[in-house]
Amino acid sequence: EVQLxxxxxxxxxxxxxxxxxxxxxxxxxxxxxMHWVRQVPGKGLEWVSGISWNSGNIGYADSAKGRFTIxxxxxxxSLYLQMNSLRAEDTAFxxxxxxxxxxxxxxxxxxxxxxxVTVSS
Amino acid sequence: xxxxxxxRSVSGSPGQSVTISCTGTSSDVxxxxxxxxxxxHSGKAPKLMIYDVSKRPSGxxxxxxxxxxxxxxxxxxxxxxxxxxxxxxxNSYAGRYTLIFGGGTKLTVL
Numbered sequence: 017e018v019q020l021x022x023x024x025x026x027x028x029x030x031x032x033x034x035x036x037x038x039x040x041x042x043x044x045x046x047x048x049x050m051h052w053v054r055q056v057p058g059k060g061l062e063w064v065s066g067i068s069w070n071s072g073n074i075g076y077a078d079s080a081k082g083r084f085t086i087x088x089x090x091x092x093x094s095l096y097l098q099m100n101s102l103r104a105e106d107t108a109f110x111x112x113x114x115x116x117x118x119x120x121x122x123x124x125x126x127x128x129x130x131x132x133v134t135v136s137s
Numbered sequence: 138x139x140x141x142x143x144x145r146s147v148s149g150s151p152g153q154s155v156t157i158s159c160t161g162t163s164s165d166v167x168x169x170x171x172x173x174x175x176x177x178h179s180g181k182a183p184k185l186m187i188y189d190v191s192k193r194p195s196g197x198x199x200x201x202x203x204x205x206x207x208x209x210x211x212x213x214x215x216x217x218x219x220x221x222x223x224x225x226x227x228n229s230y231a232g233r234y235t236l237i238f239g240g241g242t243k244l245t246v247l
Contacts, residue, residue, distance in 0.1 A: 051236070060140070060241040061175070061183065061226050066234060075234030111182060120234040122171050125194065127182040 018042040018126040020112045025131030028102055036131060038095040038112030043126075046070075046090035049115030051124060052097045054108035054133075064110070065097065069118035079105075102135045109133075141166065141227055141239035148245040154215040157242045159227030160208060165237055167208035171230035174203060174212045177241075178223045186225075187212060214244070222246040 024036040036052070051066040065076045065086040074086060085098040095112055109130035116123035142160040149155040159166065159174075166172055172190045175183040185194050187203035190210060200216045210229070214221055227239040 061238045063236040063238055073234045122228055122230040122236040123173050123188040125185045129182055
């Protein structure tokens, strides 16, 4: 059974940093692309960033470019999102999501339960 | 990177069919056959319903179907059931390893 478990969310002040982690199990992690998708409570989904199976291809939403860094450690079956210079508008649930293939092509077939990031002073 | 355009809400009675549209541009929906659709019930994580415009993952009822014409993709749900009431989101590859979601559509089963 595929499992994606996010951690690292919490309350952080504007301008500070936070690192999200996602522990993956139940599939061959190093065969698949991975993504972070966020959702403000009560609002729609927003794709944040994606990374291919070998970290060779990485993409970011404009809202994340220059502030967020996605990475993965295939030896640890883990995905990460380093978030710097956080803003109030980054407050959201952050989902770790598996791609159906190895690339960053956008079919998101398994989702974690999400971790809440709250940016507030 | 503007969100794909979806109607905010649609509704239908049990047994009827509804169609949800998802309009983008030639740089996303119109440029690639990588359109997918997700169902999200309140308080739950999204679930993949359609991918590559019209493919259904294992376990998704064949009442759900997808199509695309030009810059607009569509999700059709036939034989509406009460459990179909949820939010639906489209998603498209947008080039250079980026994805874009639609704003979401709330489906109400009357």
